[in-house]
Amino acid sequence: MVQIPIRIRPDEVNFWQPSATPPFTTAPVGLPFLFKLKRPFNHIAGGGFFVTYSRLPLSLAWEVFGQKNGCRSLDELQKLISPLVAGGFRDGEIGCTVLANPFFFEESAWIKDPTGWSSNIVRGKMYDSSEDDGRKIWSGVQSCLSSQQFDLQQTGETVIAADPNEKYGSPISVRPRIGQSSFRV
Secondary structure, eight states, X not given: XXXXXXTOOOSEEEEEESSSSOSOSSOOTTOEEEEEOOTTTOEEEEEXXXXXXXXXXXXXXXXXXXXXXXXXXXXXXXXXXXXXXXXXXXXXXXEEEXXXXXXXXXXXXXXXXXXXXXXXXXXXXXXXXXXXXXXXXXXXXXXXXXXHHHHHHHHTOOOOSSOTTOOBOSXXXXXXXXXXXXXXX
16 A cells, blocks of 8 residues: 655655556546545545646656655555556556645544445546535545644644745756656656
8 A cells, every 4th residue: 555654745746547548538727636545444545636647657757756656666666556457567658647735634534435435446536526425525625634734733833845945856867846747747
C-alpha cells in the first residue's frame, strides 16, 4: 500500500495508474479527486484537485514527480506497478493524473465508503455533490478538512507547504519552478 506520512504536505502528487488509458476524459481543472483505500480499509483517506493527465514512461514519471508518486524510490514504484500489469512491466507508459493541493486525513477521520460503493471499482467513480451520496461524501471531506485546520490552530503548529518567495528548486539539469511538475509533462 502506498503510504504518505500525514505531516508531509506536497504541493502536488501524481495519482498514477498502471494503464496509460485516462480514467476520465472530461475532468475539468479543479475537480476534486478523493483517495479511496481498498480492502481491508475501505475508506476515503484524502484527496486533491485535478490539474492535468499525461501518459509518461515510468522513468520520466519518477524523474518529474519523485516521491510525489507515493514511493521512496523508482524501484519501489516499479515493484508496485509490476503485479498490476499482465506480462510484467519495465519502463512502459503509466497514466499520470496530476493533483494539486493534496490533503491527507488522520486515520481516525477517514470517511467510510458510501453504501452503494462496489468493491470491484478499480479506475474511479464520479459522484455529483448535488445528489445524496455525493453530498454526504463531500460534506464529510469538508468536515475533515475544517477540523484539521482547527487542530493545527489549536496546537499552534505551523505547516509551510513552500516558501512563497522561493520560486525554484535545487539545481539539476534545469531549474524547475516549485509546484510546476504538471507543466513539465
